[in-house]
Amino acid sequence: MLSKRLIACLDVRNGCVVKGVNFEGLRMAGDPAELARRYNHEGIDEVVVLDVTATIEGRRAFEATIRAVSSELFIPLTVGGGIRSESDAAAAIDAGADKVGVNSAALTDPTVLTRLSARYGSQAVVVAIDAKRVNHRFQVFSRSGSTPTTRDAVEWAIEAESRGAGEVLLTSIDRDGTRAGFDCELTAAVSGAVSIPVIASGGAGTFEHFTAVFNEGRADAALAASVFHYSEHAVSDLKRHLLQQGVPVRC
Amino acid sequence: MIALIDYGAGNLTSVRKGFAAAGANLFTPVEPSDLERARGIVVPGVGNFAATAALEGTWTSAIRGTVDRGVPLLGICLGLQWLFEGSDEAPGVTGLGVIAGRCSRLPQAGSLKVPHVGWNSLHMPRDSRLLHGVDESTQVYFTHSYAAPVTHEAAATCEHGAVFAAAVEANHVFGVQFHPEKSSDAGIRILRNFVAATRS
Numbered sequence: 460m461l462s463k464r465l466i467a468c469l470d471v472r473n474g475c476v477v478k479g480v481n482f483e484g485l486r487m488a489g490d491p492a493e494l495a496r497r498y499n500h501e502g503i504d505e506v507v508v509l510d511v512t513a514t515i516e517g518r519r520a521f522e523a524t525i526r527a528v529s530s531e532l533f534i535p536l537t538v539g540g541g542i543r544s545e546s547d548a549a550a551a552i553d554a555g556a557d558k559v560g561v562n563s564a565a566l567t568d569p570t571v572l573t574r575l576s577a578r579y580g581s582q583a584v585v586v587a588i589d590a591k592r593v594n595h596r597f598q599v600f601s602r603s604g605s606t607p608t609t610r611d612a613v614e615w616a617i618e619a620e621s622r623g624a625g626e627v628l629l630t631s632i633d634r635d636g637t638r639a640g641f642d643c644e645l646t647a648a649v650s651g652a653v654s655i656p657v658i659a660s661g662g663a664g665t666f667e668h669f670t671a672v673f674n675e676g677r678a679d680a681a682l683a684a685s686v687f688h689y690s691e692h693a694v695s696d697l698k699r700h701l702l703q704q705g706v707p708v709r710c
Numbered sequence: 711m712i713a714l715i716d717y718g719a720g721n722l723t724s725v726r727k728g729f730a731a732a733g734a735n736l737f738t739p740v741e742p743s744d745l746e747r748a749r750g751i752v753v754p755g756v757g758n759f760a761a762t763a764a765l766e767g768t769w770t771s772a773i774r775g776t777v778d779r780g781v782p783l784l785g786i787c788l789g790l791q792w793l794f795e796g797s798d799e800a801p802g803v804t805g806l807g808v809i810a811g812r813c814s815r816l817p818q819a820g821s822l823k824v825p826h827v828g829w830n831s832l833h834m835p836r837d838s839r840l841l842h843g844v845d846e847s848t849q850v851y852f853t854h855s856y857a858a859p860v861t862h863e864a865a866a867t868c869e870h871g872a873v874f875a876a877a878v879e880a881n882h883v884f885g886v887q888f889h890p891e892k893s894s895d896a897g898i899r900i901l902r903n904f905v906a907a908t909r910s
Contacts, residue, residue, distance in 0.1 A: 460830070460831070460869075461822075461826065461828050461829070461830045461870055462828055462829040462830065462849060463828075464828050464829065499894075504828070504829055529723075529724075529727070530727070533727075533728060533731065533891065533892060533893070533894050533895075533897060533898060534851065534892055534893075534894055535851060535892050552721050552723070553723060554723075555723055555724065555727070557721060557724060557892065576757075579721070579756070579757070580719070580756040580757030580758070581757070581825070582756055582757070582825065582827065582853040582854075583721070583756065625825060625827070625853075626827065654818065654823050654824060655823065655825065655827075656823055656825075656827045656828070677821070679823065679827070679828065680828070709829040709849040
């Protein structure tokens with residue numbers, strides 16, 4: 460049976476992890492490659508590296524960081540942040556990324572998804588969607604959640620699939636950073652509308668939140684950052700918990 | 711030296727890195743005649759079966775000739791599918807045909823999604839050189855929509871809506887539908903087994 464995937468997200472700024480190590484109010488920067496090594500050892504299924512300032516500052520994800528992280532990993536690595544064109548994607552993939560996450564650029568020009576999937580295959584193209592509840596619908600925001608668009612998350616996911624995206628990385632802006640749980644309703648709405656896998660993101664705080672997003676949210680994968688920093692055994696403890704709850708995971 | 715065939719389909723960086731971890735450096739042949747010095751051949755590939763059209767003609771005959779000399783061949787993902795006669799994904803494109811049968815799309819059964827993306831377990835009906843040391847039910851990383859039928863060459867099977875060939879082995883011709891270079895320790899073990907086959 461296909462396992463539900465646990466994905467660790469490293470938010471990187473200037474070569475350092477800036478979010479995630481946020482236990483009891485402490486805020487520390489970490490070395491991305493060191494964290495990737497630890498997560499790999501603990502049994503994480505995938506790693507996502509996001510250059511959180513790339514789009515805003517109009518620059519590419521830090522290639523040296525990608526190279527350093529990918530050298531630690533023999534599991535899939537997705538890179539996002541500032542992927543605007545085929546050449547941006549090529550730079551990330553040449554540096555060791557297996558998949559690229561495209562967000563703002565796809566909203567501006569959806570054909571970028573088609574061009575990337577024609578060149579690298581749809582398995583390498585992840586459409587990243589940031590959505591927020593506005594007037595009883597899920598509105599898509601661009602540019603790291605700063606700019607509202609006219610798009611609806613479910614409709615945009617369907618279009619992105621038809622244009623060549625191979626996975627959806629779906630982030631709830633409402634839940635991001637709150638540790639109040641994933642937005643299961645949003646996740647289920649998108650997951651039920653597309654045939655490509657949906658990665659739920661935003662709001663992970665407890666192990667129960669993961670069970671809920673896999674069962675009620677129908678997520679194929681769940682992404683988190685800070686929850687995996689709680690202890691050295693967070694990934695393996697979470698997997699044991701999910702197995703006990705009947706959620707299939709790799710162990 | 712093991713040749714890594716670059717026909718423009720996919721990310722070779724990860725494959726190279728995986729083989730480096732398995733103790734082998736790969737070279738990329740520029741012309742089909744470069745295969746004369748190959749002790750092993752790796753055909754990688756992601757995406758559409760149509761991409762393998764780039765191999766039709768001189769590359770296919772050079773690869774076939776090299777395999778006929780006893781040189782081991784490993785097809786990864788699309789590379790496994792290419793070992794068969796063809797695929798419904800691109801009906802006009804001919805595969806290497808060392809294994810009889812055609813690849814077809816995985817069925818969309820119930821709530822299962824196609825493409826099949828993620829970690830799934832291997833069932834091994836028999837011993838094989840390629841999967842030596844890999845335990846039954848080991849999980850490896852897949853990403854594909856089309857799959858090869860289970861024939862007597864199947865060294866491992868997997869199920870996602872239907873049972874398909876996850877690994878094949880016919881003498882010194884090997885193939886894996888999953889990505890060993892992305893399958894953690896088990897994947898590197900499999901690459902090491904192939905490297906060993908090129909040195910025996």
